[in-house]
Amino acid sequence: MNTSLFDLTGRTAVVTGASRGLGQYFARALASAGANLVITSRNKSRLEGFEQELVPYGCEVFPVELDVRDPLSITAMAEKAIDRFGRLDILVNNAGCNIRKPSEEVTWEDWNTVLDTNLRGPFFVAQAVAKSMIREGYGRIINIGSVTSVFGYAGIAPYCASRGGIRQMTMSLADDWGRHGITVNCLAPGWFRTRQTEALYENPRWVEYIEDRIPLHRPGEPRDLDGALVFLASESSRYMTGQCVLIDGGISTGATKATV
Ligand SMILES: NC(=O)c1ccc[n+]([C@@H]2O[C@H](COP(=O)([O-])OP(=O)(O)OC[C@H]3O[C@@H](n4cnc5c(N)ncnc54)[C@H](OP(=O)(O)O)[C@@H]3O)[C@@H](O)[C@H]2O)c1
DSSP states (O other): OOGGGGOOTTOEEEESSOSSHHHHHHHHHHHHTTOEEEEEESSGGGGHHHHHHTGGGTOOEEEEEOOTTOHHHHHHHHHHHHHHHSOOOEEEEOOOOOOOOOGGGOOHHHHHHHHIIIIIHHHHHHHHHHHHHHHHTOEEEEEEOOGGGTOOOTTOHHHHHHHHHHHHHHHHHHHHHGGGTEEEEEEEEOOBOSTTTHHHHTOHHHHHHHHHHSTTSSOBOGGGGHHHHHHHHSGGGTTOOSOEEEESTTGGGSOOOSOO
16 A cells, blocks of 8 residues: 555644543544644643653644634634644544533533534634635545434433534535535544543443444544544545544444443
8 A cells, every 4th residue: 555645744733622532542643644733722731741742753743722612712723823834734623522411401501512612613613724725725624523423322412413513514514615625524433431431431331331332342442543534634535525434343333322
């Protein structure tokens, strides 16, 4: 295989929500393929340790504060990143949150927190970053979805609505911006142990249930998403847009529960 198809040398990637969890997996994968990185958190001090960890990859790393619920913060992040690198080639729209509650207990504020963070925010981050991509006639936007982009689960209705929405939004943006050389795809992970899912993993009954239910018989591990992410970020995926790629050990082949 021609490895240059996956080479990201000279490209600059923005990874939102890189202070922990999947955002850090994605940033490491892009750095190891050669990309320079803009990494974000609502609190820049949370990025310090990770910025140091990325030094051995030899890429340039630019930590920037970003709250995806604040339009001014989104504009400022994109402007700072473009000032620093001149252009932005790749966006991993990863920042997100979840609130686990039975639907009858979900409040107006819960709904707004999840939808503003997981759907409105990524739309306006994509819009801000796409300004540079449209100018350059090139871009790779990867919206992070979930198995809940294609299935609904009890106990996380606002989250499922946001993740279904991001899949639909991906198709619209792909149609809008394809003529500018920008591809837009949704990468939908299965179950990975991070702060967002920690409470579930503390329940041995749930762990047993989920391991049994996943056809590959284990939850996701940090490196499991690297190949798909670099593929979607690179030249290899140039004729693919508007798609949703599930990397979930096969759990989307059948129904499961998000809570026990
Ligand atoms: N873990 C899984 O199994 C799984 C599965 C499928 C999809 N996902 C999706 O993958 C993404 C990452 O999940 P994760 O499990 O890594 O979660 P996590 O460990 O809770 O990390 C969430 C990240 O999002 C950032 N963030 C939260 N609210 C933000 C806001 N208002 N503005 C900007 N950044 C914000 C956080 O940064 P700060 O708090 O530092 O700002 C943090 O870096 C999410 O979109 C999630 O829905 C996760």
